[in-house]
Amino acid sequence: MSKIKVILVDDHKLFRDGLKSLLLSNRDIEVVGEFGNAKDLIKQINQFESEIVITDISMPGMNGIELTQYLNREFANIKTIILSMHINKDFILSAMEVGAKAYLPKDIAGKELIEAIYEVNQGREYFNTLVSNIIMRSLMKKNQDNKRQGELTNRETEVLILVANGLMNKEIADKLNISVRTVDCHKNNIMSKLKLNTTAELVKYAIRNHIIEL
Structure with a gap:
């Protein structure tokens, strides 16, 4: 060996x-x-x-x-x-x-x-x-925060952060090791849960709720 x-x-x-x-x-x-x-x-x-x-x-x-x-x-x-x-x-x-x-x-x-x-x-x-x-403590806190953010799952929160930071669907898929179609699905779920219509609104939401920093 x-x-x-x-x-x-x-x-x-x-x-x-x-x-x-x-x-x-x-x-x-x-x-x-x-x-x-x-x-x-x-x-x-x-x-x-x-x-x-x-x-x-x-x-x-x-x-x-x-x-x-x-x-x-x-x-x-x-x-x-x-x-x-x-x-x-x-x-x-x-x-x-x-x-x-x-x-x-x-x-x-x-x-x-x-x-x-x-x-x-x-x-x-x-x-x-x-x-x-x-x-584990960090994940528990993140889950609590997710509940305040329209019941987003951990994966949806990850996608939200990456989209808000300007990554394209292919880049997000590569980073998270998932398919582009799955990224699209997560984005649609996020938009639906947060009642948003565009990526620009999603970015504003992320900034307003301190999910990302400028």
Whole structure:
């Protein structure tokens, strides 16, 4: 069985060295590269064969969320795990939105990180109990907000936000991994529930109700 090839990106060398030592103690994992910032990785990424990038969020230049977004767009075969001291809703949801496959606190036990690597390598997402609870609370609040927004479903709210931000149906379909026809269906449902007639009215509704910011 071939090893899982991992790249580390963190601006703290001492932490990076400890992480590398931990991963190299596992016979299934190979650390093929390490970088102190995202831009250096991007310059050299074509030199590596890797399945997973483990990155911090706070780094000079490009942060970990921006790096995740770049990798998800340009290298769909590379999966990203964010390992951060920032455990709050905004960072977690932003990471999920740009395609992170796992989000973990830096103070987790080594065996949990190894487990996350295995899960992500198999094409699954991994969020531990702490992060999952934060996500769940956010979804519950979102559901409550949806009720105030004409009983929109979670998916309809996602489509509403993307339409209001100027994305075309094809772009929305690609981003949400659904068909263009499904996007049209969601838009029609949104218009019906909110009693709106045009996309312009939908955008005004989103701005007026602080669903998007100008």
